Amino acid sequence: EIVMTQSPATLSVSPGERVTLSCRASQSISSYLAWYQQKPGQAPRLLIYGASTRATGIPARFSGSGSGTEFTLTISSLQSEDFAVYYCQQCNDWPLPTFGGGTKVEIK
Amino acid sequence: QVQLQQSGPGLVKPSQTLSLTCAISGDSVSSNDPAWNWIRQSPSGGLEWLGRTYYRSKWYNEYAVSVRSRITINPDTSKNQFSLQLNSVTPEDTAVYYCAREMSRAMNCWGQGTLVTVSS
Numbered sequence: 001e002i003v004m005t006q007s008p009a010t011l012s013v014s015p016g017e018r019v020t021l022s023c024r025a026s027q028s029i030s031s032y033l034a035w036y037q038q039k040p041g042q043a044p045r046l047l048i049y050g051a052s053t054r055a056t057g058i059p060a061r062f063s064g065s066g067s068g069t070e071f072t073l074t075i076s077s078l079q080s081e082d083f084a085v086y087y088c089q090q091c092n093d094w095p096l097p098t099f100g101g102g103t104k105v106e107i108k
Numbered sequence: 109q110v111q112l113q114q115s116g117p118g119l120v121k122p123s124q125t126l127s128l129t130c131a132i133s134g135d136s137v138s139s140n141d142p143a144w145n146w147i148r149q150s151p152s153g154g155l156e157w158l159g160r161t162y163y164r165s166k167w168y169n170e171y172a173v174s175v176r177s178r179i180t181i182n183p184d185t186s187k188n189q190f191s192l193q194l195n196s197v198t199p200e201d202t203a204v205y206y207c208a209r210e211m212s213r214a215m216n217c218w219g220q221g222t223l224v225t226v227s228s
Binding site: 001032034036042043044045046049050055056085087089091094095096097098099101102 | 153154155156157160170172173206208212213214215216218219220221
């Protein structure tokens with residue numbers, strides 16, 4: 001099973017700041033990585049798939065990069081509605097997707 | 109616009125069977141492109157993929173190793189929905205359960221979630 005590790009666990013950020021979240025795979029997953037945003041009491045929402053492709057309706061301030069084992073989700077200028085938990089998910093080891101433990105982005 | 113609507117009990121007794129249904133609107137459970145998944149989220153927040161069903165000229169099912177002996181996911185083409193059955197539940201199965209549509213190897217549409225508590 002491919003293990004996904006996200007860092008940091010919690011990030012304290014001020015609105016307007018640039019945010020970078022990391023996700024590492026225990027073995028190469030090519031570009032088969034997705035990012036999700038989850039707010040309290042809601043289901044996760046797909047932000048990025050294929051490591052760098054924004055899902056439908058996702059603002060351009062969200063971008064993804066990386067390949068192999070190291071991946072990054074960047075929020076160029078954090079908005080108030082972006083405070084949430086972010087998860088990465090590998091989909092290279094199909095049919096067995098696995099998720100990272102999440103990074104909580106909180107208000108500084 | 110695709111929507112997934114979950115239904116099922118929120119309380120299940122230990123050793124009994126957890127049963128949930130996910131009704132699909134805006135797509136078909138028999139479509140040749142998507143796969144239909146169940147995922148759960150533990151009280152601590154971790155997401156765990158449980159399994160999927162999908163149609164590619166015939167029906168396929170795939171399950172996580174951790175629940176393979178206890179899980180069944182079935183499509184219901186007459187009602188355009190799919191279901192989850194998890195047998196012999198224990199308190200460790202307490203979680204929020206989600207159904208989700210998978211396309212391009214990512215979950216691009218999720219149900220609203222169902223908190224299932226396993227308790228006597």
